Amino acid sequence: MSRPAGIWRWRLAGAGAIFLFCILLAFRLGVADRLFSRPGSAVVPVAPERTVGEAWLNILQGGRKIGYARRSTVRTGAGFGFSEELFMKINTLGVVQPLIVRTEAGLAADGRLRDFRFTLGSNLFRFSAQGSLAGKRLTVRVGVPGEEAERVIDLTEAPYLGGGILESVGTLGLKPGEATTVSVFDPASLGQRPARITFLGEEPLRVMGSERKVRKLSVELLGVKQFAWVDPDGGVLREEGLLGIVLERATREEALNGLEGALSADLTEIAAVTASQPIRDPASLKLLRVRLNGVAETTQLALAGGRQGYEKGVLTIRREPVAGPIGTEGGEGRGMNRYLAATPLVQADHPKLRDKAAAIVSPGDSDEAKAAKLVAWVHANLKKVPVLSVPNALETLENLTGDCNEHAALLAALARAAGLPADVEAGVVYLRGKFFYHAWNVIYLRNRGGWMTADAVLGQMPADATHIRFVRGEADRQLDLVGLIGRLKLDILEMRE
Numbered sequence: 001m002s003r004p005a006g007i008w009r010w011r012l013a014g015a016g017a018i019f020l021f022c023i024l025l026a027f028r029l030g031v032a033d034r035l036f037s038r039p040g041s042a043v044v045p046v047a048p049e050r051t052v053g054e055a056w057l058n059i060l061q062g063g064r065k066i067g068y069a070r071r072s073t074v075r076t077g078a079g080f081g082f083s084e085e086l087f088m089k090i091n092t093l094g095v096v097q098p099l100i101v102r103t104e105a106g107l108a109a110d111g112r113l114r115d116f117r118f119t120l121g122s123n124l125f126r127f128s129a130q131g132s133l134a135g136k137r138l139t140v141r142v143g144v145p146g147e148e149a150e151r152v153i154d155l156t157e158a159p160y161l162g163g164g165i166l167e168s169v170g171t172l173g174l175k176p177g178e179a180t181t182v183s184v185f186d187p188a189s190l191g192q193r194p195a196r197i198t199f200l201g202e203e204p205l206r207v208m209g210s211e212r213k214v215r216k217l218s219v220e221l222l223g224v225k226q227f228a229w230v231d232p233d234g235g236v237l238r239e240e241g242l243l244g245i246v247l248e249r250a251t252r253e254e255a256l257n258g259l260e261g262a263l264s265a266d267l268t269e270i271a272a273v274t275a276s277q278p279i280r281d282p283a284s285l286k287l288l289r290v291r292l293n294g295v296a297e298t299t300q301l302a303l304a305g306g307r308q309g310y311e312k313g314v315l316t317i318r319r320e321p322v323a324g325p326i327g328t329e330g331g332e333g334r335g336m337n338r339y340l341a342a343t344p345l346v347q348a349d350h351p352k353l354r355d356k357a358a359a360i361v362s363p364g365d366s367d368e369a370k371a372a373k374l375v376a377w378v379h380a381n382l383k384k385v386p387v388l389s390v391p392n393a394l395e396t397l398e399n400l401t402g403d404c405n406e407h408a409a410l411l412a413a414l415a416r417a418a419g420l421p422a423d424v425e426a427g428v429v430y431l432r433g434k435f436f437y438h439a440w441n442v443i444y445l446r447n448r449g450g451w452m453t454a455d456a457v458l459g460q461m462p463a464d465a466t467h468i469r470f471v472r473g474e475a476d477r478q479l480d481l482v483g484l485i486g487r488l489k490l491d492i493l494e495m496r497e
Helices: 007-011 017-028 162-170 252-256 267-271 351-360 367-381 393-399 404-417 475-484
Strands: 035-037 053-061 064-076 079-092 095-108 113-121 126-134 137-143 149-154 179-186 191-207 210-221 224-230 236-240 245-250 287-293 308-311 314-318 422-431 434-445 450-454 468-472 489-496
Touching: 053 252, 064 252, 079 267, 191 236, 245 252, 267 434, 351 367, 351 393, 351 404, 367 404, 367 434, 367 450, 393 404, 404 422, 404 434, 422 475, 468 475
Parallel strands: none
Antiparallel strands: 035 179, 053 064, 053 245, 064 079, 079 095, 095 113, 113 126, 126 137, 137 149, 179 191, 191 210, 210 224, 224 236, 236 245, 287 314, 287 489, 308 314, 422 434, 422 468, 434 450
């Protein structure tokens, strides 16, 4: 399948990366439910006398207001109730959307998490997750409200709510230069990652019209270092994150005012990576070789395998042949079933998705013919609009709208429902002189003997060689892309047609 001409290629390819950024923002800035514990046997202590009350913060990007956050803790008969709300206006590729994130949680008297409820909504989509804890077993239900799928996660340690983790660490009595490592659980992606929090020392900070001496903390997560300033009681006064995002303590009136003009800069454009030289015709490339900068050698990214080779910082991408054996990794056998299984957000066993797959393909089709029909159907039937939500195959089928993440989730579900092993890949793709963050699919074709890339947004199978994979997997794996934002540089070494 060849790539189509027209507006889709330059408008929508990178839109899905903003989902990843929003997930990072959610668990990093305390606007989503987070569970933290110290590796090993000891957990991060939660202050037995938690500060109760309400805090409001302005959310700024590049010095411009884009929203607000509210956090509240109240005493209950059995412990504490915690709630957070975030409102932002996000600009993705010229499309402005409101993003609303809400979290409510019940905490035991010692601060341990008992249950949580999390929702994320924008113009078109709404995602929810709720969970309850029994010992070290967390039972969660995620998905579209009313269509949630249940999943059980076995935790190594009893979890704590992370909305107050900076407050807790801020009162630990760490000396300058001392650090503690915590494990972060994100309810939207169900991913867990370690974060290292270091007390850097005290310094003056002007907040709400007055200057005070505060404690500065650094938070290193996914290879990205961010900063927070807390008062002596642990209250967060300021946080600085990716892409110029800042949270700053404010009064309720200050936080709620100025929302009419609230609007971020185009975050997709900001996150894009400038190419070292132009690529005249990406669809004609059979080979692309680039040197990666800003990627640690110890990275867990999926740089090598399949059509990609990686050695000493140089990545080589060879587009799969249009005909004949593919000859890439991952033959059939043990382990292939996981690429056919339903997951909470790729609901391949749902009757609506199974029926749709059966309506698109024919029983006598080869694997390649099935894949081609599914890619063509998703490409032709989904309205290509940037979406701020968690990609969900069932909801995408019902709305027939979305960016690259929705295309990839739906294609993965339809392929699995049709009996084709499939997964999601994410990385960058070349557009208009830049590499934009993007998501696509990989489908195993038995009659070709290997994995074939497919991009339903662009209508490509195989995807062109400028599709550079950094991760393979659903939302929990895609979190690893966040560590590249603002750091990745690509030096094009060779292009071969």
